[in-house]
Amino acid sequence: MNKTSDNFNSSSIQSSALNSRHLIALEKLTCKEIELILETAREMKKVFIASKEGTRSVKKVPALQGRTVVMLFFEPSTRTRNSFELAAKRLSADVVSIAVSVSSTTKGESIIDTVRNLEAMACDIIVVRHKSSGVPELLSHKVRSAIVNAGDGAHEHPSQGLLDIFTLKERFGSIEGLNLLIVGDILHSRVARSDIWGLTKLGAKVTLVGPPTLVPQGLEMPGVEIQYDLDSALPSADAVMLLRIQQERMESTFFPSLREYSHRYGLNKKRLSLAKKHCVVLHPGPINRGVEIDSEIADGPRSVILDQVTNGVAVRMSILYLLAGKL
Amino acid sequence: MNIKKQVTLLDKIGMEKAIGKIGADISKRLLNENIAFVGIQTRGVPFAKRLSEIYSAQTNKTPAMGRLDITLYRDDLNQVLDWPVVKESEIDFKVEGKTIILVDDVLFTGRTVRAALNALSDYGRPKCVKLAVLVDRGHRELPIEANYFGMKIETSPLDYVSVLFNETDGKDEVKIIEQNI
Amino acid sequence: MNEKIVIKSGRVLDPASHLDEILDVAVIDGKISEIGKSLNAEDSKVINAEGLWVCPGFVDMHVHLREPGQEDRETIASGALSAVYGGFTAVCCMPNTDPAVDSVGAVRYIIERAKSAGFAKVYPIAAITQKSEGKSLTNMASLFEEGAVAFSDDGRTVMDALIMRRAMEYARGIYTNGISAPISLHSIDENLARGGQINEGKISAILGLAGIPSCAETIAIARDIALAELTHAKVHFAHVSTKNAVQLIREAKSKGISVTAEVTPHHLALTDSELIGYDTRFKINPPLRSEEDRAALCEGLKDGTIDAIATDHAPHTQIDKDLPFDSAPFGTIGLETAVPVTYTILVKSGILSPLKWVEALSLAPCTIFNLPGGKLKVGAQADITVVDPSADFFVEPDNFKSLSKNSCFIGKKYSAKPVFTFIEGKCFSLCL
Ligand SMILES: [Zn+2]
Numbered sequence: 001m002n003k004t005s006d007n008f009n010s011s012s013i014q015s016s017a018l019n020s021r022h023l024i025a026l027e028k029l030t031c032k033e034i035e036l037i038l039e040t041a042r043e044m045k046k047v048f049i050a051s052k053e054g055t056r057s058v059k060k061v062p063a064l065q066g067r068t069v070v071m072l073f074f075e076p077s078t079r080t081r082n083s084f085e086l087a088a089k090r091l092s093a094d095v096v097s098i099a100v101s102v103s104s105t106t107k108g109e110s111i112i113d114t115v116r117n118l119e120a121m122a123c124d125i126i127v128v129r130h131k132s133s134g135v136p137e138l139l140s141h142k143v144r145s146a147i148v149n150a151g152d153g154a155h156e157h158p159s160q161g162l163l164d165i166f167t168l169k170e171r172f173g174s175i176e177g178l179n180l181l182i183v184g185d186i187l188h189s190r191v192a193r194s195d196i197w198g199l200t201k202l203g204a205k206v207t208l209v210g211p212p213t214l215v216p217q218g219l220e221m222p223g224v225e226i227q228y229d230l231d232s233a234l235p236s237a238d239a240v241m242l243l244r245i246q247q248e249r250m251e252s253t254f255f256p257s258l259r260e261y262s263h264r265y266g267l268n269k270k271r272l273s274l275a276k277k278h279c280v281v282l283h284p285g286p287i288n289r290g291v292e293i294d295s296e297i298a299d300g301p302r303s304v305i306l307d308q309v310t311n312g313v314a315v316r317m318s319i320l321y322l323l324a325g326k327l
Numbered sequence: 328m329n330i331k332k333q334v335t336l337l338d339k340i341g342m343e344k345a346i347g348k349i350g351a352d353i354s355k356r357l358l359n360e361n362i363a364f365v366g367i368q369t370r371g372v373p374f375a376k377r378l379s380e381i382y383s384a385q386t387n388k389t390p391a392m393g394r395l396d397i398t399l400y401r402d403d404l405n406q407v408l409d410w411p412v413v414k415e416s417e418i419d420f421k422v423e424g425k426t427i428i429l430v431d432d433v434l435f436t437g438r439t440v441r442a443a444l445n446a447l448s449d450y451g452r453p454k455c456v457k458l459a460v461l462v463d464r465g466h467r468e469l470p471i472e473a474n475y476f477g478m479k480i481e482t483s484p485l486d487y488v489s490v491l492f493n494e495t496d497g498k499d500e501v502k503i504i505e506q507n508i
Numbered sequence: 509m510n511e512k513i514v515i516k517s518g519r520v521l522d523p524a525s526h527l528d529e530i531l532d533v534a535v536i537d538g539k540i541s542e543i544g545k546s547l548n549a550e551d552s553k554v555i556n557a558e559g560l561w562v563c564p565g566f567v568d569m570h571v572h573l574r575e576p577g578q579e580d581r582e583t584i585a586s587g588a589l590s591a592v593y594g595g596f597t598a599v600c601c602m603p604n605t606d607p608a609v610d611s612v613g614a615v616r617y618i619i620e621r622a623k624s625a626g627f628a629k630v631y632p633i634a635a636i637t638q639k640s641e642g643k644s645l646t647n648m649a650s651l652f653e654e655g656a657v658a659f660s661d662d663g664r665t666v667m668d669a670l671i672m673r674r675a676m677e678y679a680r681g682i683y684t685n686g687i688s689a690p691i692s693l694h695s696i697d698e699n700l701a702r703g704g705q706i707n708e709g710k711i712s713a714i715l716g717l718a719g720i721p722s723c724a725e726t727i728a729i730a731r732d733i734a735l736a737e738l739t740h741a742k743v744h745f746a747h748v749s750t751k752n753a754v755q756l757i758r759e760a761k762s763k764g765i766s767v768t769a770e771v772t773p774h775h776l777a778l779t780d781s782e783l784i785g786y787d788t789r790f791k792i793n794p795p796l797r798s799e800e801d802r803a804a805l806c807e808g809l810k811d812g813t814i815d816a817i818a819t820d821h822a823p824h825t826q827i828d829k830d831l832p833f834d835s836a837p838f839g840t841i842g843l844e845t846a847v848p849v850t851y852t853i854l855v856k857s858g859i860l861s862p863l864k865w866v867e868a869l870s871l872a873p874c875t876i877f878n879l880p881g882g883k884l885k886v887g888a889q890a891d892i893t894v895v896d897p898s899a900d901f902f903v904e905p906d907n908f909k910s911l912s913k914n915s916c917f918i919g920k921k922y923s924a925k926p927v928f929t930f931i932e933g934k935c936f937s938l939c940l
Contacts, residue, residue, distance in 0.1 A: 027714070036412070043396065043413045055421065058449035061399035091399075112830055132832035133716040134786030142830075153834070154716030193716060218713025321399075325410025 021326045022140040022147040023319055025156040026197040034198055037318050038166050044321070045314035048090055064093035064324055070118050071097040073129040073150070074111075079285055080150050080160070083309070084127045087316035096123070111135065112142050119145055124327050125320060128152070133190075146323045154188045160284055161194025163315040165202065167308050168239055171280055176203035179236050183209045183265055184243030184292055185254070187216050191284045192243065196224055209233050210265060213254040230265050234274040241282040242267055242292040258291055268294040272302065280304045336462070336480065336488075337501035345477030346374070349459055350381025352475055353428060360426040361454075363391035367443050368414040370432035371395075373494035374461060378430060391425065393418035400442035422451040428475075432490035434460040437471035462501060464488050512536045513935060514549040515928075518557025518894065522564060522884040523867035533562055535890040538933035543886060555935075557894060560927060563866045564884050565597025565891030568843060569873035570662070570692070570746055570770060570818035573599075573630070575621065576614070577606025582823040582911050584618060587843070588627035590821070590910040592936050594843035595926025597891035598629035599821075600877060603640065604663040610635040610646045615654040628931060629891075631657040631879060633692060636675045642666045645675055652682050652689050657877045660692040662746060665728055667698050672732065676741035687878045690742040690768075695728035696720070696794060705834055707780040707795040715783065717833060720795050722750040729753045733760040736767050744876055745769040747820050749794035751804035758813040768876045770818040771805050773849040774840055774916050778802070782916065788829045789916045792822075793838035796916075806859050809868060816872040819846045823912030840916040844908055847895060849917060851924035855897075894928035896939075901925065 017036050020028065029037075048059040069088040071081050081097065088095045100114065115126060125146045128136045133153030140147040151157040169175055180199055186192045186208045196206050200223035207225045208215050215226055227233040234240070245261060255261050267281065281293070281303045289295045298305060337345060353362075362382070366375030372394045379390050396414040401407075429443055440458060447456065459475040464482045478501075482488065485506040493499050513535040520531040520543065532547040533540060573587035582590075584601070591599045601618065603609030609618065615632050622630030634656035635646050640663065648659060659679060666672040675691065682689040701724040706712050708719025729745060733756060736743040748754060748769045760767045774792060779799050782790040790796060808814040822839025829836055850869070854860040860868070870893075874882030881891045900923050905913040929936045 040413045043416060046416060047399075055451065056449055057451050061449070062445070063399040063401075063404060066405065111832065130832065132834045134833040137786045138830070138832065152716075156716070188716075190716060193714070216713040216719075218708075218710040218719075221710075321413070322410070324404070 018322050018326060021323070022136070023158055023323060024136050024140060024147065024149045026158045026161050026194045026201070027156065029198075029201070031201050034162070034165070034201060037162055037315065037322060038169060040322060041162070041166055041311070041314040041318035044317035045311065047317070048313065049310065060090045060092055062092045063321055064088070064091035067093045067125065067324055067327070068123040069093045069095050069125045069127065069320060070123045071095065071127050072100065072115070072118070073097075074100050074135070075129050075131045075151075077129055077151065080129065083312040084148075084150060084159070084316050087313050088320055090313070091317055091320055093125075093320065112139070115139055115143050115145075119143055125323055146326060148319060148323065151190050153190065154193070155190050156194045156197075157190040158194050159312070159316050159319055160191050161198040162319070163308055163312040164191075164195050164241065164282060164284075165198045166311045166315050167282065167304050168280075170307070170311070171304060172238065175199060178204040178238045179207060180204060181207045181209055181233055181237045181240045182243065183230060183240060183267070184245055185214045185249055186210055186219065186243070187214045187254075188246075188249070189243050193219075195241070200224060207233055207237070211255050211261070214249070231271065231274060234271065235276070237275050237279050239280045239282060240267060240272075240275065241284070243284065244286065244288055245292050262291050266290075266292055266294070267297055269296055272297055282308060285309070332505040334503050334505070335500065336478065336503055339499040342461070342499045342501060345461060346377050347381060349475045349477055350378045351385065353378065353459065354382050354385035357426060357428075357457075358386055361424060362426045362428060363393060363420060363422070364428050364430055365393040365395050365418065365447065367429065367431040367439060368394060368396040368416075369495060370490050370492055371430045373492040374432055375428070375430035376494070378428070378459065391420040393420065395429075395443055395446055397439055397442035397446055400446045402438060402442065416446075418450055422447065422453045425453050426455045426457065427453045428457045428459050430459045432461050433488050434458070434463045434471075434473050434476070435466060435488075437467045437469035440471050441469050461490055462488055512541070512552040513555065513933065514547055514552045515555045515557045515562055515892070515894065516549065518560045518562035520562045520884060521863055521866045523863050523871045524564075524883040525885065526863065527884070528863050533884065533892065535892075535930065535933045538890055540884060540886055540888050540890050543884065555894075555928065559896070559898060561862065561866075561895040561897055562884070563893045563895060564870040564882050565930065566595050566847070566869040566893045567873040567879060567881060568596045568599045568819050568821065568846070569816060569877055571599045571601050571821040571843065572604065572823065572839070573601040574605060574823055576617065580911070581825055584621040584630060585625035585627065586909065586911045587821070587823070588622055588625050588630055590841075590843045590908065591628035592929045592931070593909045593926070593938055594845070595847045595893040595895060595929055595938075596628050596843060597893060597929060597931050598631060598879065598881060599843070600631045600633050600657060600873075602633055602660055602662040603635040604661075608635050608640050609633070609656075610638050610640070612647070612650050612654045615651055615656050619655050628929075631655075631877070633658045633660050633662075635659065636661045636666060636691065637671065640664050642668055642671060645671070645678060648675075648678055648689065649682050652684075657879060658690040658692050658744070660694065660746065662692065662694040665694055665696050665698050669731060669735065673735050673739060676735055676739040676743065680739060680741050684878060688742045690744050690877055692744045692746050693732050694746050695725060695732050697724040697727045700724035700727065704795075705791065706783050707797050709780065709798060711780045711783055715786065717783075720793075722752060722797060722801065725750050725794055726752040726756060729756050733757070733765060733767060736760070737763070737765045740766060743767045747772050747775065747794055747818070748805065748808070748814060749775050749797050749801060751801045754804050754808035754813055758808070758811070761813060768816070769808070769814045770816040770873070771809060771814045772818060772820045773842055773846045773853070776802065776805055776809070776817075777849050777853045778916060786833050788831070788833055788836040789840060789914055789918065791833065791836055791838055792840050792916065806854065809854065810859055810864075815868065815876060817846065817850050817868045818873065819843055821910075823910055824914045825912060826914070829914050839914065841908070841910050841912055841914055844910065845903055845915060845917045845922070847926050848899075848901070848922035848924045851895070851897065852922045856923055890930050890933040892928070892930040893926055895924055896927045897924045899923060899925040
């Protein structure tokens with residue numbers, strides 16, 4: 001075996017630097033680990049996106065041949081699941097999607113059972129989405145497979161955070177010193193939390209903007225600022241991310257009406273003109289056109305929303321590849 | 328680990344001569360081809376660059392250049408102890424119709440070249456692929472041979488052949504580090 | 509049982525008489541027969557208590573024994589045994605069983621089950637309202653006559669202030685020995701706490717878990733202090749968890765309002781920083797609070813604002829605690845860790861004197877709920893707890909007698925262990 005690795009000596013000098021077997025939260029990653037994921041993602045993107053003249057006729061690589069990646073989504077999410085599935089397939093892994101009926105898993109016993117059953121069928125990586133914060137962490141203590149958090153409650157959505165950072169890095173070259181505005185329902189947003197950890201670790205500033213009912217004071221920390229008025233926050237923004245606003249938040253009185261929300265926090269052309277010329281617009285999707293963002297902006301030249309979707313696959317390939325190294 | 332014996336096989340001048348010979352050979356034999364040099368990460372990259380410079384100087388043509396990282400095509404990913412970092416691949420040209428010179432520093436088991444051939448074929452269908460290496464140290468595990476090489480040496484399978492380039496390592500040198508068991 | 513037992517040369521700590529001396533204690537026929545120096549130990553079973561502390565039997569005024577209805581978590585017998593091994597000679601059990609203890613039959617059932625188990629004494633607490641739904645009062649007088657020692661809707665708050673007022677007023681008219689029936693209040697504003705999982709603050713924000721603000725407790729306690737002032741009822745606040753609540757109770761006491769309070773070992777020892785990692789063993793209601801709150805609770809015990817230590821022993825099965833965090837039940841067991849945890853946090857650190865600590869675990873709960881016991885005096889029932897203050901150990905779930913293992917103290921290191929528990933003279937030796 002040493003013989004072959006000698007032959008591969010040029011690349012085996014360095015090795016994968018993820019510290020944990022699981023990817024649960026950006027809060028737990030070091031700066032170095034985040035950069036490793038981003039750099040690997042850049043190469044992963046080349047597997048399926050043409051760079052200049054060069055084209056790859058085959059948009060996949062054999063790296064994870066023979067590995068099994070399971071999509072365990074306790075909460076419906078077509079976008080994230082598709083993105084992870086595509087990422088796994090582009091690495092030649094076998095992909096299984098497990099349909100979980102919510103009713104059969106009201107008991108945590110069956111969550112752990114479900115995962116142990118999957119392991120009994122020899123799966124390697126389990127991508128988990130759950131409506132409750134902490135479920136991926138719970139599973140990571142109970143199983144041998146690698147757990148990838150694809151979003152847990154209002155805790156974290158690390159792959160989304162990483163793809164946001166990747167997109168900004170692609171656009172601006174460096175993350176350090178940037179100011180990202182995250183606008184909307186921060187309280188219930190796992191995306192916001194992952195972005196906060198990832199971006200502040202890389203030296204960016206994050207400004208949380210929204211009605212005070214939706215912006216928890218507890219998130220104020222070094223590198224994070226809280227503002228309640230979008231118009232006065234916009235001029236210093238290098239990028240603005242709008243979070244999806246959900247109807248049921250209105251019903252539980254976090255704000256009085258969608259109309260009033262949109263009036264104060266919806267991003268339209270006039271408002272965006274307050275920002276710097278280079279300011280880009282992000283959205284984790286799916287978009288509520290006309291509520292948190294106008295169509296004109298979402299489809300306009302400053303929008304990097306589709307780049308986010310593309311980069312999502314690259315980042316998830318990177319995550320799966322790097323975690324496979326810990327199996 | 329046991330005491331290691333190191334023997335220098337090529338110094339700066341020796342390397343220059345060996346590379347010059349390969350470059351001249353390629354320039355002569357592939358003069359009329361639409362060629363591209365593709366260096367295999369890491370040491371194949373500076374090597375390919377030097378070959379292309381020789382080629383340009385001798386033919387007045389500028390060949391296409393690329394670099395290839397074969398990590399994602401390795402056949403030992405299920406067994407490695409140190410998970411490899413993915414390095415940059417960059418092939419900014421259409422491979423169709425081209426004669427591609429794959430360039431690596433050392434030819435040993437042949438598995439790197441096998442991986443590179445697979446990677447390359449995922450980019451498209453070149454007209455033809457040639458292989459240039461600086462050192463052929465034997466012990467092939469696959470039916471692969473170099474079209475161009477600087478030197479052939481006898482080694483024990485446990486020896487380590489170290490090739491250094493000024494561009495990546497600060498000096499030009501080829502050494503063999505023997506393992507005394 | 510005519511055997512005479514002499515507990516020799518222990519440090520006898522009796523808060524009622526301010527006694528703190530190396531003495532012998534003799535027990536005959538289930539009663540304390542003599543306390544003094546060099547007692548005659550001929551024909552007696554002698555227990556060498558050198559280096560040990562001899563205290564009035566500890567009483568836990570707030571436990572959940574789960575029977576009837578949830579016997580997979582705990583039974584009256586297993587809970588009473590757990591109490592003995594934790595150094596408690598008596599416990600008061602909360603009525604939020606299934607069905608709730610809102611009927612005379614349920615009170616009688618608990619008393620009988622406890623008697624036949626023969627471990628720690630079990631005093632039932634009856635519900636304030638039917639099914640603890642906060643709507644209509646239980647037959648409080650009948651329940652009291654049957655043996656309920658107090659009233660509580662623990663686990664819930666009587667959110668309707670008018671119902672609460674009526675309950676307090678009504679309880680005032682129910683007596684034993686001229687003392688009104690006490691009401692033990694779980695005071696947390698349910699609307700403010702709705703959906704909450706842990707203390708609201710930085711950690712809840714980071715973990716993405718809904719918070720329970722500390723003012724959910726202070727608002728409810730402020731209301732109940734006002735009602736206590738209005739009704740002159742004997743009001744006891746269960747498991748106080750916040751700095752502001754301690755201050756409210758301090759002010760109420762200084763105004764002469766009849767309120768008392770208890771605090772749990774986990775609120776004295778731990779903070780919400782334990783929750784990083786989503787370990788449901790730390791999911792407790794009221795939640796583990798901030799370090800500032802924790803320090804204020806210790807201070808409250810020291811200055812007498814908080815009277816008693818009670819565990820809120822709340823057994824849950826592993827299956828239930830393995831649920832996703834927001835579906836898992838609240839609670840930690842506490843009977844078998846209360847003595848070491850509170851000794852370590854309060855006595856070893858010098859916050860409380862040994863006598864004051866013993867008082868919070870024995871005399872104070874007995875006084876608040878008007879229970880027998882809490883004193884070491886000749887002629888009293890021999891309910892005695894003997895503690896070895898020199899023991900150092902890590903809490904391990906395998907050692908628990910409780911049917912449940914959901915302790916928030918597992919893996920942590922504490923000092924002091926109960927070594928003998930005497931219940932009416934019956935000796936349980938705990939270190940075998
Ligand atoms: Zn309670």
